[in-house]
Amino acid sequence: MINWKLDLRLLAFIELFIGFLMLIPTALSFRYQEADAMRGFLIAYLGIAIFCSITLILIGKPKTKTMYARDGYLVVTLTWVIATAFSAIPLAASGAYVDYSSAYFEIMSGFTTTGATVLPEIESLPKSILFWRSQTNWLGGMGIVVLFVALLPALGVSGSLLVGAESVGPTKDKLTPKIKNTAIILWSIYIGFSFLQTILLVFGGLNWYDAITVTFSTMAAAGFCVKNSSIGAFGSAYVDIVVTFFMLVSGANFALYYKALSGKISSVFKDGELRVYLGIWAFVSVFAALQLSFSSTYGSFFESLRYSAFQTASILTTTGFATANYVHWPAFSQALLFLLFFIGGSxxxxxxxxxxxxxVALIKMGRAQLKQRIHPRGVFQVRVGQTTFREDLLVSIATFFGVYILTGVVGAVVISLSGADLxxxxxxxxxxxxxxGIGFGEVGPTGNFAFLPSWIKWFCSFLMLVGRLELFTVYVLFSKHFWKH
Amino acid sequence: MINWKLDLRLLAFIELFIGFLMLIPTALSFRYQEADAMRGFLIAYLGIAIFCSITLILIGKPKTKTMYARDGYLVVTLTWVIATAFSAIPLAASGAYVDYSSAYFEIMSGFTTTGATVLPEIESLPKSILFWRSQTNWLGGMGIVVLFVALLPALGVSGSLLVGAESVGPTKDKLTPKIKNTAIILWSIYIGFSFLQTILLVFGGLNWYDAITVTFSTMAAAGFCVKNSSIGAFGSAYVDIVVTFFMLVSGANFALYYKALSGKISSVFKDGELRVYLGIWAFVSVFAALQLSFSSTYGSFFESLRYSAFQTASILTTTGFATANYVHWPAFSQALLFLLFFIGGSxxxxxxxxxxxxxVALIKMGRAQLKQRIHPRGVFQVRVGQTTFREDLLVSIATFFGVYILTGVVGAVVISLSGADLxxxxxxxxxxxxxxGIGFGEVGPTGNFAFLPSWIKWFCSFLMLVGRLELFTVYVLFSKHFWKH
Ligand SMILES: [K+]
Ligand SMILES: [K+]
Incomplete structure (x- = not known):
């Protein structure tokens, strides 16, 4: 059962909401007198108006407000696809992007917090367009749908289904019994940190425009930047340290901040995932810094550490900022960064x-397999932190990893049709x-995605969405069971 | 409980058995009058004699013949480590290899059927040494320990434990109730196919030496060749076709041949894994051939197919022969071959x-996850072919994949310490x-492993063993539980 009328109605409201958020860059386009950008935003509003009139007026009210699991997946996936479709209009209609495929790629990269760009040159673009681009990063970071749930009247069960389909991680932390309150808490923490980072950056000498856009992309672990050479453009150790810190903040579980605010600070530091997460960051930063200083890539160990700690945080948290062209680093340091491609944030x-x-769970599952072999009749459980993981959760985690790797490898084969090297x-x-957002080869820290044919840009947009919604929320729409009775 | 005396005794017998098999290349060294090689083999015999005297005479008979799971893992892992240690002596002692690390790498690559070589130039080596090198491929293909079990008096439970620790795949097919008979059947089929391939190659104009050594490395999916430019050296479409066919034979489940011989031919063609395996081969061969002919890499579609079918079979079955320097193929064809790195044989x-x-199981687990999301209260089983996989088997399969990928990625970081690119x-x-046995970059079809520092050669030998014994048989020895009481 799919409650189409309700789903479309929700979609239309979320679209109106996106339009509301687009008022900020629209105002900026007037402020900076960017006529092309103004035209772009107005065309986008026209598009949103048509879409919402059709869905809200022609389709009419749903008979029932009951939502099922399938509606959750459908609404969330369609929200991301359609929000991107309308949000990309200003980029293409202003002439800032060569075509709509490129604009769509860029905004999908924005909302999904990928931060990969098709722009070979960024700074010549209208400031309002670049602001909107960074703003999509920030909106996607904590989840568009989650924000919608936080701000609108309680949706009840529907809210839980929507948030469940959009949030990341193998288990969902329930901060409060009511999903609306959870959404409000998450977004408040997110806004709080964003406010703090902006102030610290302004204190470090950045103007408000730069400080806000950098914050947008840091807190969302997203990676867009209004400068051609990313964070490296500011050439400031202070900025590097602030951004490194807030990247690490954005890549940790936000439920931990809620626990800390509730006074349960000791339980935060006991958190298994947080310790491993920070441990990986420290390990890779230090070992890369050792090689970078031994190989005289940078002047001293501490200068090396500045760059390695930043770059490690950037890739581990999946932010994708750059302060160094690490593809020229020695092999081992590069390989350490590449290793982080298989880990990700919390x-x-x-x-x-x-x-x-x-x-962590996979490695513990491996250990349990070893014990099983030593004591074939024993039953071994997998504990992560204080929790024992049930067998169906283990199956789902390991399946996720397998499907993730297979998707990535098949994705590489598709992208190779562009002629790009391995x-x-x-x-x-x-x-x-x-x-x-950044990788190796032609898509390294100084590269971009402009060289890809249009259809591969669409394919990459699909991959970003699949990744952001953790595979199954999107894949489920391709299952024939989804569309049955 | 580890029955050390019994384990060491078994090891000594297997070592004697390896010495017995080394008589063939030793005889060849006399036949070809290769003095250096002769000396090498004699030193190896001396080593084996000392090892076996110590273990068989000094240590004495075990009190009990009871073996536990742990003994199986210990004996099998040590057999491979020690058999390689002695088998590598002729290579180093004859002066054919620059040092013992290189010789050890080469023979571990032989027994594990990896087929990666440290030799920049092969044809100048003594023929008896090259024969032994190819022979290790063949011995490792069906399993050294399995061969031992097949030839010696029944070992009862011990035999099952040993074969279980050495054989590959998520489930063990029991062809017959008695493990000794299963081992005999497997080795007989293996010998039968080897005999057939040798005859067909001789029929195609190869001399017996070339035909036998090529067969050794084909049937074992192993990839050593006595020619510098691998199978390409023969420059014969007939040879390419014969080798392609037997590579595919070696990469299929040998239990299927037993079924076919028992008259159950229809059940063979219904086998899910076989169909996917051949399907992948056909798919990649044809698509690569299409690109190779469109891009005019080769003259015609059929010439392209000759090379793509060979190279696809070579990497899918993990043989590692080459008839083309595919690192110069267009990107998509290369990426298709790279995809096979994440699959492997049957x-x-x-x-x-x-x-x-x-x-296949992972993909079906992914599908089951989708159904689970659509019908959250349902219970979905994973069926591969005619069998429903139990949940603990699914956990073990998915864990295997996860630990495999993580091992490979961490391995890449270690190897990058050599300075090799990503x-x-x-x-x-x-x-x-x-x-x-063959890959991309410096370890492509025309490359070799000579450039690696000694300690990384040892590390690679470890990786080969871990892969051949499917991770856990080796990893279990690193668990503290293994060594407890
Ligand atoms: K990112
Ligand atoms: K091989």
């Missing part, structure tokens, strides 16, 4: 990828799927 | 990698782990 964070907790295709596929 | 075959059946490190790690 569950319940703004980060993408497989998520640290799934990797390392470019492979890292392009995984950087889209993991919402990382 | 369960119960001579091939390595993840195995087709595990990939694609070289990544493919070197996975070609060792999957026992494939």
């Amino acid at each position: 569950a319940g964070s703004a980060g993408g990828g497989v998520k640290v907790i799934r990797i 390392i470019t295709s492979f890292s392009a596929s995984f950087l889209c799927l993991g919402n990382i | 369960a119960g075959s001579a091939g390595g990698g993840v195995k087709v059946i595990r990939i 694609i070289t490190s990544f493919s070197a790690s996975f070609l060792c782990l999957g026992n494939i």
